[in-house]
Amino acid sequence: ANQSQRDFNTRLLKQLFLN
Structure with missing residues (x-):
């Protein structure tokens, strides 16, 4: 779970950094 x-x-x- 963790x-x-x-x-x-x-x-x-990662997605935020890509954007």
Whole structure:
């Protein structure tokens, strides 16, 4: 559960940086 949440946060941050 924690790993999944962490991956989601990382993906969100990456997307924000891409934008």
